Amino acid sequence: MGRDGLLALLRLARLEDWAQEIEDDFRPTVTFEAVGRLSAALDELYGPTEGQWLARQVGHRAFRLGAEGLGFALGLADVGRRLLPPAVKIRLGMETLAEFFNRYSDQRVRLGEDNDFYYWIAESGGFCYGRRTTYPACGMATGLLSATLSWMRGGAGVEVQEVECRAQGAPHCTFRIPKGKAGQRQHNA
Numbered sequence: 241m242g243r244d245g246l247l248a249l250l251r252l253a254r255l256e257d258w259a260q261e262i263e264d265d266f267r268p269t270v271t272f273e274a275v276g277r278l279s280a281a282l283d284e285l286y287g288p289t290e291g292q293w294l295a296r297q298v299g300h301r302a303f304r305l306g307a308e309g310l311g312f313a314l315g316l317a318d319v320g321r322r323l324l325p326p327a328v329k330i331r332l333g334m335e336t337l338a339e340f341f342n343r344y345s346d347q348r349v350r351l352g353e354d355n356d357f358y359y360w361i362a363e364s365g366g367f368c369y370g371r372r373t374t375y376p377a378c379g380m381a382t383g384l385l386s387a388t389l390s391w392m393r394g395g396a397g398v399e400v401q402e403v404e405c406r407a408q409g410a411p412h413c414t415f416r417i418p419k420g421k422a423g424q425r426q427h428n429a
């Protein structure tokens with residue numbers, strides 16, 4: 241997208257202050273309200289399918305820009321290196337991240353699971369703040385979660401899908417992460 245594209249996008253999202261901060265080289269303070277408006281602007285510009293894809297890329301990029309260091313700080317790289325079945329690593333990574341969100345952000349997260357999937361359930365705060373859509377609108381969160389868990393596993397892809405979203409009127413934003421066949425096999429062995 242480049243710097244000019246990003247600045248144009250921020251203006252479209254009525255986030256001129258943020259654009260100004262980037263131009264002045266200040267580190268912008270990101271609020272969920274701002275993230276919601278940015279995501280809405282992407283969907284307006286590119287349509288929901290492309291817009292949400294781009295939002296996921298923004299989430300991946302955000303991880304590279306800042307959260308990778310956080311991953312090290314939280315010890316996620318160590319979890320990834322341990323000799324554990326992949327599904328157990330994912331579970332441990334999700335627990336660590338959820339604890340971080342619950343302690344340091346407005347977002348309240350709890351975890352769930354069934355036979356095939358883990359669930360990341362965001363109960364308040366969130367990436368679709370202030371939005372009403374007919375589709376799951378938290379592409380940035382999907383990208384961020386996927387990038388973090390994939391990085392923790394040494395680059396092995398972890399597919400994350402938002403299966404219900406508060407922007408659609410659901411009570412929570414719920415993200416589904418497959419436990420994976422390899423994980424289950426080892427888990428059951």
Ligand SMILES: [Zn+2]
Pocket residue numbers: 366367368376377378402404405406407412413414
């Ligand atoms: Zn959502």
